[in-house]
Amino acid sequence: MIFETIVTTRSPSGAVHIAPMGIREERDLLVLAPFKPSTTLENVLSTGYAVVNYSDDVRIFAGCLTGRRDWPLTPADRIPGVRLVAALAHAELQLLHAEDDPLRPRLHCRRVHLQNHRPFRGFNRAQAAVLEAAILVSRLHLLPREKIEAEVKYLSIAVEKTAGPAEREAWGWLMEAIAVHDARQAERPV
Missing domain, CATH: 2.30.110.10 (Electron Transport, Fmn-binding Protein; Chain A)
Structure with a gap:
């Protein structure tokens, strides 16, 4: 595990x-x-x-x-x-x-x-989605664009339904990182 x-x-x-x-x-x-x-x-x-x-x-x-x-x-x-x-x-x-x-x-x-130091109260679905998106961002250079898009689309449902301010902020940072990666990929010569 x-x-x-x-x-x-x-x-x-x-x-x-x-x-x-x-x-x-x-x-x-x-x-x-x-x-x-x-x-x-x-x-x-x-x-x-x-x-x-x-x-x-x-x-x-x-x-x-x-x-x-x-x-x-x-x-x-x-x-x-x-x-x-x-x-x-x-x-x-x-x-x-x-x-x-x-x-x-x-x-x-x-x-x-x-x-x-403090008790763990459990993760909400948005927190789990942010963790999964963070793993995706750490592997942007390894994964095909289609997989990233499909995963983000699915994970965004949990963020939309259950996120608080901290989760929305973290999600935003990750989506910015994906956008920057996509822009760099688009600039690369074919």
């Missing part, structure tokens, strides 16, 4: 990187599988640490994919890292070992610390 989270990492110089990422749980470990190349991968391999943030604020997922990475942070409790202030819970991780792969290395991490 894959859990959609926000991963925060730091470079050796202390620069913070925030990225949405699906993670897996295997036995007692959390497994991150960032694409190559990626800042998350470089940071975890060089420092040995990451924080997994569990959040229901879909603006963070959409924001990270559309260039909005300035989210309030606070220091982690037990590792040299940071977590999202908006996290409902967070897990502080230490890298145990990495399995190399040409596309997506697997980083096996142990939880050093796990803390709940």
